[in-house]
Amino acid sequence: MASSITENLLLVTDSYKVTHHLQYPANTTAVYSYFESRGGKFANTVFFGLQYIIKKWLTGQVITKEKIQEAKELYKLHFGHDYFNEAGWNYILEHHNGCLPVRIRAVPEGSVVPYKNVLFTVENTDPKCFWLTNYLETLLVQVWYPMTVATNSRYQKEIIAKFLHETADDLKSLPFKLHDFGFRGSTSVESAGIGGAGHLVNFQGTDTIAAICVARKYYSCNIAGFSVPAAEHSTITTWGRDGEKEAFTNMMTHFPTGIVSIVSDSYDIWNACENVWGQQLKSLVEKRDGTLVIRPDSGEPTEVVVKVLNILDDKFGHVKNSKGFKQLPPYLRIIQGDGISYETLSSILEAMKKQNWSAENIVFGSGGALLQKLNRDTQKCAFKCSYALINGKEVNVYKQPVTDPGKKSKKGRLTLEYSDGQYKTVEEGKGDPKKDVFVTVFENGKLLRDYTFDEVRANAEIDLLKKPS
Numbered sequence: 001m002a003s004s005i006t007e008n009l010l011l012v013t014d015s016y017k018v019t020h021h022l023q024y025p026a027n028t029t030a031v032y033s034y035f036e037s038r039g040g041k042f043a044n045t046v047f048f049g050l051q052y053i054i055k056k057w058l059t060g061q062v063i064t065k066e067k068i069q070e071a072k073e074l075y076k077l078h079f080g081h082d083y084f085n086e087a088g089w090n091y092i093l094e095h096h097n098g099c100l101p102v103r104i105r106a107v108p109e110g111s112v113v114p115y116k117n118v119l120f121t122v123e124n125t126d127p128k129c130f131w132l133t134n135y136l137e138t139l140l141v142q143v144w145y146p147m148t149v150a151t152n153s154r155y156q157k158e159i160i161a162k163f164l165h166e167t168a169d170d171l172k173s174l175p176f177k178l179h180d181f182g183f184r185g186s187t188s189v190e191s192a193g194i195g196g197a198g199h200l201v202n203f204q205g206t207d208t209i210a211a212i213c214v215a216r217k218y219y220s221c222n223i224a225g226f227s228v229p230a231a232e233h234s235t236i237t238t239w240g241r242d243g244e245k246e247a248f249t250n251m252m253t254h255f256p257t258g259i260v261s262i263v264s265d266s267y268d269i270w271n272a273c274e275n276v277w278g279q280q281l282k283s284l285v286e287k288r289d290g291t292l293v294i295r296p297d298s299g300e301p302t303e304v305v306v307k308v309l310n311i312l313d314d315k316f317g318h319v320k321n322s323k324g325f326k327q328l329p330p331y332l333r334i335i336q337g338d339g340i341s342y343e344t345l346s347s348i349l350e351a352m353k354k355q356n357w358s359a360e361n362i363v364f365g366s367g368g369a370l371l372q373k374l375n376r377d378t379q380k381c382a383f384k385c386s387y388a389l390i391n392g393k394e395v396n397v398y399k400q401p402v403t404d405p406g407k408k409s410k411k412g413r414l415t416l417e418y419s420d421g422q423y424k425t426v427e428e429g430k431g432d433p434k435k436d437v438f439v440t441v442f443e444n445g446k447l448l449r450d451y452t453f454d455e456v457r458a459n460a461e462i463d464l465l466k467k468p469s
């Protein structure tokens with residue numbers, strides 16, 4: 001029977017872990033491990049996505065006779081030898097009704113935690129299942145992805161908030177200022193959904209429908225993101241090189257109200273803004289009951305954005321907002337969806353500001369940089385054992401490679417304390433349970449805390465009143 005990795009938890013691990021039950025000291029009865037970001041690109045990490053993994057893979061009777069048999073057969077072929085812990089898995093089937101005898105404690109989803117703090121811990125709840133804790137590492141460490149997308153996205157929210165603070169009347173438009181264009185650039189539909197949901201922790205604009213589905217199915221969110229009618233090159237270029245005006249007119253006719261985005265760089269963005277939008281269709285634009293969003297999609301973003309704004313200004317004029325910055329008429333905005341990343345956002349907004357343009361005038365779209373240009377090393381996410389019970393004796397476990405002090409791991413049972421606005425990880429079981437912010441989210445097959453997307457968003461909210469740095 002073909003391996004059904006899609007739902008057999010016994011197959012969702014690294015091969016070497018299949019042999020680890022034989023490698024712990026005799027009479028090991030507890031293995032306790034933790035997950036952290038050791039730091040990297042961003043000083044703070046938005047913790048997000050563990051609930052997806054727990055709900056999808058760990059809750060309920062995940063172990064069955066058939067899955068044990070399938071794994072046994074596959075691993076016999078894979079190793080050419082019988083290393084598989086059949087007895088161990090049968091024990092779980094018989095004594096725990098196929099539910100995982102494991103406890104997972106974690107910081108609330110959406111929490112923003114400085115690196116080098118413990119983010120969640122995993123331990124076995126049945127002394128016979130000491131080997132299970134780290135069997136789950138492979139799957140649980142994949143939380144690095146939604147977490148890192150949510151983090152990268154939040155740092156971009158802070159940049160945009162800063163420029164809105166400096167150049168716009170208010171920050172009301174912030175939730176829609178960075179739109180997810182990343183579905184096609186993701187490695188799979190599943191990862192687009194997971195990463196796209198990570199972006200939606202911070203924003204409400206997305207074209208990644210898979211993300212809407214993940215938020216709905218795993219975070220009780222009926223509709224986590226929104227979009228509007230928009231053109232792509234094919235719906236413009238199929239009208240022919242000489243048909244761009246007709247294509248634009250068709251868009252305005254089929255979408256006469258609300259926001260509509262029209263990509264305008266198929267041939268010549270300058271001509272499109274100057275002569276088509278700025279002259280031939282000028283009154284159509286001015287009279288329309290809604291907002292036309294012009295989308296350049298090529299050229300050096302800082303130059304193109306400013307040049308487009310200046311051409312549109314020349315044709316449609318501008319007003320000065322309460323901060324003294326220029327703002328296009330309410331029926332006209334632009335969206336820049338090419339070359340947008342954490343690294344390029346500031347330079348574009350800075351170039352606009354230098355020419356006295358408010359950040360109000362622009363929305364950004366980001367694809368590959370938002371959902372794909374990250375890896376587990378971006379935030380140096382790691383899972384390590386820090387405590388064990390061996391022959392009834394508590395052992396604080398750690399690694400401290402002479403070849404990389406940065407890889408030193410924490411010792412003993414850990415608590416994450418929060419006081420005076422600061423997180424602090426206390427090691428060796430010396431924490432104050434009253435200050436511990438961890439929540440037991442999973443135990444013995446049951447999800448004990450089900451975060452809603454609204455709760456996650458509230459936990460991750462940026463400090464809107466923070467003076468721009």
Ligand SMILES: O=C1OCCC/C1=C\Nc1ccccc1
Binds near residue numbers: 335
């Ligand atoms: O222009 C737009 O205005 C706002 C709505 C979305 C949109 C474009 N979407 C898109 C998606 C995937 C790749 C490229 C663009």
